Structure formats: structure tokens, C-alpha cells
Amino acid sequence: xxxxxxxxxxxxxxxxxxxxxxxxxxxxxxxxxxxxxxxxxxxxxxxxxxxxxxxxxxxxxxxxxxxxxxxxxxxxxxxxxxxxxxxxxxxxxxxxxxxxxxxxxxxxxxxxxxx
Amino acid sequence: xxxxxxxxxxxxxxxxxxxxxxxxxxxxxxxxxxxxxxxxxxxxxxxxxxxxxxxxxxxxxxxxxxxxxxxxxxxxxxxxxxxxxxxxxxxxxxxxxxxxxxxxxxxx
Numbered sequence: 001x002x003x004x005x006x007x008x009x010x011x012x013x014x015x016x017x018x019x020x021x022x023x024x025x026x027x028x029x030x031x032x033x034x035x036x037x038x039x040x041x042x043x044x045x046x047x048x049x050x051x052x053x054x055x056x057x058x059x060x061x062x063x064x065x066x067x068x069x070x071x072x073x074x075x076x077x078x079x080x081x082x083x084x085x086x087x088x089x090x091x092x093x094x095x096x097x098x099x100x101x102x103x104x105x106x107x108x109x110x111x112x113x114x115x
Numbered sequence: 116x117x118x119x120x121x122x123x124x125x126x127x128x129x130x131x132x133x134x135x136x137x138x139x140x141x142x143x144x145x146x147x148x149x150x151x152x153x154x155x156x157x158x159x160x161x162x163x164x165x166x167x168x169x170x171x172x173x174x175x176x177x178x179x180x181x182x183x184x185x186x187x188x189x190x191x192x193x194x195x196x197x198x199x200x201x202x203x204x205x206x207x208x209x210x211x212x213x214x215x216x217x218x219x220x221x222x223x
Contacts, residue, residue, distance in 0.1 A: 033211070042215040042216065043159070043213040045210045104149075106160070108158050109158045
């Protein structure tokens with residue numbers, strides 16, 4: 001079974017631009033979560049989508065948004081990029097049966113550099 | 116604020132030794148606990164999960180959970196240089212909350 005895939009793997013943008021990152025979960029997984037990882041803050045939760053609905057959101061500004069499609073693929077968008085948005089953005093998928101937190105499997109990540 | 120605490124390390128152990136990685140969490144209602152390994156420049160890779168008090172073994176890895184003490188640990192037996200990585204502890208809540216990780220160095 002193929003793992004979680006993320007595109008693009010690397011991205012360079014300038015301040016003020018916007019960016020869209022894509023994530024395809026493991027086949028059969030319906031939940032997709034997004035995380036930002038920086039050396040100083042570690043892994044920070046952005047949001048979770050399940051069945052095309054945002055189920056949970058972390059403490060990030062409204063510039064960070066996401067969506068999920070009917071095939072469970074997910075995108076996240078960051079508008080008006082700031083230097084501090086430079087990070088590794090990780091997507092993780094899980095089956096998400098019921099309300100229990102299930103094991104999440106991570107994709108390879110998208111490394112974003114904002115200049 | 117729900118928190119997961121880990122010693123950042125580095126924890127240095129010789130090849131063949133037992134590496135012991137520790138994690139404490141603040142939310143007494145947490146039900147599920149995960150250990151991920153992350154090599155430099157790579158994404159986290161699941162090693163083990165544990166739900167019940169006690170020990171869970173998988174090959175060279177043993178996860179230990181003590182809910183009364185709000186403490187979870189990971190033991191790596193017969194440590195190898197290839198085990199050198201950052202180990203992330205994660206605890207469930209409404210979302211997975213990660214510790215900042217412990218860097219493990221296994222030297223030959």
C-alpha cells in the first residue's frame with residue numbers, strides 16, 4: 001500500500017506571496033492532519049480534516065487554511081507569506097474510526113523557504 | 116495548556132547498550148501514546164503505540180506506560196548507530212500533541 005505523498009517537496013517563495021501544498025493520504029484513510037515543524041517550536045498542529053470537514057484547528061492565524069476533497073486528498077494554503085513561515089510542513093493520515101485518536105502516518109513533508 | 120515534555124538531549128550511548136527515552140504529559144485524560152523516530156531532514160516514522168498501563172515490546176523496542184505517574188518511556192535494546200535520530204513522544208488529545216523530541220546518539 002502506498003504511503004502518504006506530499007507535493008511539492010521543496011518550495012521557495014518570497015514574502016507576501018501565497019502557497020498551496022498538497023497531500024494524498026494512504027488509500028482508505030479518511031483523516032488528514034497538517035503540522036508545521038520548525039527547529040524552535042517542534043511539531044505544531046495546524047488542522048485536521050475528516051470527510052471534507054475541518055474537525056480541529058490549532059493555534060495559527062487565519063492566513064493558514066486548508067480543505068479536503070471527496071477523495072480524501074487535502075490541500076493547505078498559506079497566504080501573505082512571512083519569513084517565519086519557513087518550515088517543514090507535514091501531512092499525516094489516519095483511518096479515523098469514531099472519535100478515538102488513531103495512529104497517524106506521516107508523508108515526507110514539504111520544505112518551504114520564504115525569502 | 117496540554118503539554119508533553121521530553122529531555123532534548125543529546126542522549127549518548129555506546130553501541131549495544133540500552134537507550135532509555137522518557138516523556139511526561141500533563142493531560143490525565145490522555146488515552147493513546149505514540150513514539151516516532153525522525154532522522155535529520157526526514158519525516159517522523161511511527162515506532163510504537165501503547166494504550167494500556169505496563170510494557171509493550173516490539174523487537175528491540177519496549178514502550179512503558181504509567182498513567183498514574185503520567186509517564187511514558189521507550190527502551191531501545193542493543194542500540195545501533197542506525198538508531199541515532201530524534202525520538203518524538205506524542206500523546207492524544209483532540210489532536211496529537213508532540214514533545215520537542217530527544218536526540219539519541221549511538222556511538223560505535
